[in-house]
Amino acid sequence: MLRLLFIGAPGVGKGTYASRVAESLGLLHISSGDLLRAEVAKGSPVGAQxxxxxxxxLFVPDTLISEMISNHIQSSSAKGxxxxATPATYPKHSLYSRVGNLSQAQFVQQSGLINIDRVYNLRQPYNVILAKISSRRSCADCGFxxxxxxxxxxxxxxEPLVPKVDGVCDKCGSNKPFVTRPDDVLETVQxxxxxxxDVTKPLEDYYAHLDKLTHFDVLGGTKQFLxxxxxxIDDEKSRYQKK
Structure with a gap:
């Protein structure tokens, strides 16, 4: 069984790489945010809490999220x-992963509810990330x-990912001006x-001390770097793969 954690700055591509690696290797791609939103939508007792x-x-307690993720893992037949990891820095971000800073990572490690065998730190120059995020636009009608x-x-x-016809959405054909999400405004991205x-160095040091950290520099698109x-991962898995 492969039990992996991806860390990295906002905009480095964690979600893209995690979903595609999971699909390629038959692994479960876990988004604690998606799980929590599903519980809230279902109106379950956990969702009510x-x-x-x-x-x-307020922040959602680490114990509650860890137990929910653990139950989700146990109910899956995936091979890992x-x-x-996304830092939960503000109450409104409390739906994000509980392994985003040092204290959260220590809780996960010590609780035993979620096992992590290897941590991949996706890295990219900050000026590149800044350019990528601040250049994102979406269709005003369909959100593409x-x-x-x-x-x-x-x-x-x-290379840029732009519509085939300038100003016209490929997906829905809308010609309304494309919009920038508030989180993608240059000052907010910075x-x-x-x-x-501020939080990544202690997190990296923690997993390095546990001999679980591997750096991976993303110096191009997914076609080349996936x-x-x-x-x-295949070269290293003999060190941590569990039967």
Whole structure:
């Protein structure tokens, strides 16, 4: 069984790589945010507790989220799983993963509810991430996403993802001006990256001390670098794969 955790700055591509690696290797891709939202939508007893915390502007307790993820893992027949780490920095972000900072990672490690065999730290120069996130646009009608960043520096080449017809959405045909999400505004992106930089070093040091950390530099698009990541995981899995 492969039990992996992906960490990395906002915009580095954790979600994209985690979902594609999970699909390629037959693993369960776990989004604690999706699980929590599902519980709230179902109106389950757990969902009611979660909604109460969020409505009060409080964090969802680590114990509750860890137990929920553990139950989800146990109910799956997948050959392993991939978790993602996103710092829960504000109450409104309390739906995110509970392994996003040092104290959360220590809780997960010590609780024994969720096992992590290997941690992959996806890295990319901050100026590249800044350009990528701040260049994201979406259709005002259907929400389909585009990215106008055209990056070619320091050996990193990422071409823009733009509509086939300028100003017209490929998916729904709307010609309304594309919009920028509030989280993608340049100043907001910079604050998010600065905040992540404050929490990432202790997290990296913690997993390095446990001999669980592998760095992976994302210096291009997924077409080129997904095979590289898959090969890295395959090369290393004999060190941590569980039967």
């Amino acid at each position: 979660i909604k109460e915390k969020i409505d009060q502007g 799983y991939i978790l993602m 996403g585009y990215n106008y960043a055209n990056i070619n520096e320091g050996g990193i080449r990422m 604050r998010r990256l600065d905040l992540y930089q 095979p590289k990541l898959l090969k890295l």
